[in-house]
Amino acid sequence: MEIKDAAQLLSALGHDARLSIFRLLVEAGPAGLNAGAISDALAMPPASASFHLAHLSRVGLIQGQRAHRFIHYSANFSSMDALIVFLTRNCCQGEACLPLTAACDTRGTRRVHMTGD
Amino acid sequence: MEIKDAAQLLSALGHDARLSIFRLLVEAGPAGLNAGAISDALAMPPASASFHLAHLSRVGLIQGQRAHRFIHYSANFSSMDALIVFLTRNCCQGEACLPLTAACDTRGTRRVHMTGD
DNA sequence: GTGTCATTTCGATAATATTCGAATTATGGA
């Protein structure tokens, strides 16, 4: 990932409304939510939600898929993954600079409180 | 960390110049770099560098400390750590959604290519 | 103090983004 791509993703996430949407979809998991449910959940006018969904979609952080009359949006986890790797690559000269991230589960096995590892 | 705080950090990083500065400091490690070295390394006018350093500093992603006539800026790793945790908390309903992040070393022991873990 | 260098602040311009009601398009059911 290049600087420009990463900055584009970060800038897309750097807005209350869009970050709220993205977090909602991250928690919703692969099944996602439709546009109306998102705009309801966040008490946001549909036009505003659509504007931000389009933005997130354009940069690849989420994707939408139509099912009947609804469009289901879901987070693109691999793009978030790549972004985090970009942010932390070659970090901190080998020190243990990200203890919380390390303790946080990203593989399905819970290890919230590290005891020694 | 609240949505607003996270959005503020992401927005600060969502700009080519600031992301370049931040990445430079992340790779530089705790020792950091002074303002002039940063503006040189990125071929950026000093006034522009200063503008962006002030922004990053204001939101807490970096900090500056004066030493003699120089101001050494360094990345605030714990704030980056908290940001990543915020982005990924309660993610993906227990699926292994962030394989690259999981494989990436953040604790000092190299484990770049996972073989089974 | 005076000079020098590192850095920031000022300031005016320019560019970009956000908001969201109203109108429009898309889909499917009766």
Add this chain to the structure above:
DNA sequence: TCCATAATTCGAATATTATCGAAATGACAC
């Protein structure tokens, strides 16, 4: 076909942010 609903696009006002030369500030040496 006609209606209802889901979602987007339009559009125009509003707000925010970036750029960077020039001037000012801060720190130190002599």
